[in-house]
Structure formats: C-alpha cells, structure tokens
Amino acid sequence: MLVRTGVRFQPFAQPPALDGILTDAAALGFAMCAPGRRPARRFRGADAGRRLDTYSGPRLSLAHGDCRPGTFHRLADLIELLEPGGLCVVDDLLPQAIRPAGHQGRVGSFLAQLPDMANLRFTPLRWASGPGVGVPI
Numbered sequence: 001m002l003v004r005t006g007v008r009f010q011p012f013a014q015p016p017a018l019d020g021i022l023t024d025a026a027a028l029g030f031a032m033c034a035p036g037r038r039p040a041r042r043f044r045g046a047d048a049g050r051r052l053d054t055y056s057g058p059r060l061s062l063a064h065g066d067c068r069p070g071t072f073h074r075l076a077d078l079i080e081l082l083e084p085g086g087l088c089v090v091d092d093l094l095p096q097a098i099r100p101a102g103h104q105g106r107v108g109s110f111l112a113q114l115p116d117m118a119n120l121r122f123t124p125l126r127w128a129s130g131p132g133v134g135v136p137i
Helices: 027-032 048-052 075-081 101-115
Strands: 003-004 017-022 041-045 058-067 082-091 120-124 131-135
Touching: 048 075, 058 075, 075 082, 101 120
Parallel strands: 017 041, 058 082
Antiparallel strands: 003 017, 003 058, 082 131, 120 131
C-alpha cells in the first residue's frame, strides 16, 4: 500500500490521502466496501511494480510491503519515492507455519540487501508476524 500526505508533523486540515495497490482480489473487495470510506481513500487492483514505474505524484510519507511472492524486489525504487522522514514498513519477516514454500528465502534475500542501502536505516522487529521499519536518510 502506498500512503501519501501533504502535511507532516502537524494536525491535518483534511484526512491524509491513501492510495492502496492490492494484488489480492479478496482484500481489494474488502477495502472497497470498508465502513467509513472517504474520497481520500483509493484502492485499486494493480501490479505494484507497474505502479512504481508509473507513479508521478508527490513523495510518499508511508509505504508498506509484505514478503509475499513477487514482493521485496524493488525496495530501492520504493525508497526513492519516500519523502525525507517518511516510513517504510514491512511485515511477514518471521517464520510461521502458514507461510508458502520459499518464504524465508525471500526474507533472507530482502534482509541481506539492507546493509548495502546507504540511503535507508531499517530495523526488523522480532514480534508478531515480524514487522520492520525503515527510514530513508
């Protein structure tokens, strides 16, 4: 999911905009029907890689990704879209029995690239599903 706001560290004059890219049809259907839906929330089914290639809006305050098949392979591109002080949040980093085959290999590859990213400080957290938080520098 990609979230962008025009105001940082101040009360919002209007709700922040949410631009959600969901590849799971069930999750997209739920998001589209969620109570309290506002015009500032937009959800669409799309390929996240294509979205990274075509995004031309303001820099993002928050980006979220999970370690599902096909994800985590464009982290450098995503970090370039974040505004200074923005957050990159990921989850699904810890092993769990419900994960598909090859999951921990993707996580290992993701974590292995982090020390080489001079423009990102990232901290994996060892609780729940294994979230992690990164900040571009």
